[in-house]
Amino acid sequence: MKRFIKLFFLYFFIIFLSVEIFLRLFFFYFERYSSWEERSGLFVYDSLIGWRGAPNRRVHVKTFESKFLVKTDSLGFRNLFYKGEKKGRKVLMYGDSFLWGYHLNNEELISSRLSEELDVEVKNYGMIGYGTDQEYILFRGSVEDSSLVVFFFYLNDLRDILHDNLDTPYKPKPKFIIRKDSLILTNCPVGKNREKVETEKRNIDLGIRYRLSELLKKILYKSFIVRIIFSNLQYNSFGKLLYEKNLMEIPEYMKSEWDIPNCENIPLALRIYEKIILEVKRECKERGCDLIVFMIPSEWTYQRELQKKLERLRVLYGYNDRYEEVMDSVENILKRNGIRYIYPLEDFRRMDAKRKLTKKFDKHFSKEGAEFVKEILRREIEKSF
Secondary structure, eight states, X not given: OHHHHHHHHHHHHHHHHHHHXXXXXXXXXXXXXXXXXXXXXXXXXXXXXXXXXXXXXEEEEEOSSOEEXXXXXXXXXXXXXXXXXXXXXXXXXXXXXXXXXXTOOGGGSHHHHHHHHHTSEEEEEEOTTOOHHHHHHHHHTOOOOOSEEEEEEOTTHHHXXXXXXXXXXXXXXXXXXXXXXXXXXXXXXXXXXXXXXXXXXXXXXXXXXXXXXXXHHHHHTTOHHHHHHHHHHTTSHHHXXXXXXXXXXXXXXXXXXXXXXXXXXXXXXXXXXXXXXXXXXXXXXXHTOEEEEEEOOOGGGTOXXXXXXXXXXXXXXXXXXXXXXXXXXXXXXXXXXXXXXXXXXXXXXXXXXXXXXXXXXXXXXXXXXXXXXXXXHHHHHHHHO
């Protein structure tokens, strides 16, 4: 019996160690392939916008979920040469990584497919990491004529416009503030180096039990096996118990800094966004072109698997995600200012029930997702022409 117990623990240790090593290698490569932007040479510093695409590049990108070829034009954007007949119609599109085309070859981009089907020149001015503020600055500085301008909006644009020093792989960025009811551009020209934000450390003694639980938690989180187990436990009552005993980190997706600003900052972010999009509207009117805002639904509002997770977080922790509430607020801004927009939330819900529109991990559009968005935009753009 003793020999059996010894063998059991020996095999258990060997299996545990093997799985731990495998997971460490897995996450090492996952992190490596997920942070390809800094190593790609596809982005360069820009004193006005913070960063832009490097011009005339041809780079094969390999991420954890895909391989794709990025080709940039003389301005650093992913525009294909338009071979069709120019009929005085042109569409300019501004957005972030969803429009830029994460996971997609140039020929598969929303803009490329629209240009091909509509026989109209469609220019893609999307850039990874851009917020609505940077997109507006880029648009304002262009001298290109167009019949239609499309601005993409995603939830984290509200986070982007509140900051000039984001924790992203890119340089710092400019930021608009409101002073006397007017937009004022700050942090421009943009510095080359990100500022180091010092946070005040407060030593609050919460007692011996807290210090012991904090130490035990740090030891547990050294193991990748434990991290994976805890990432699943967070959605049940045992995970809640661990969290209350300070043995589990704050449940995943309850950290709102990435998708939306902290709750108290949402009204300010919405106010700045309204000012910026009104400036875009005014600029379009002066140029004699139409404006459409395409609101990309957050995956948390249409993917059933994620919605179930959010519901568990609400029940267990009282978590208020506010995704739909904030998107409704943006929709109301566009409505009351007479700005034409597309918010295809129900279309996304119906289509996602049939096939996935995004990649599993980083939630950017798959080829099918980009094709679906293209089809929605095609129908709307045809109304303008």
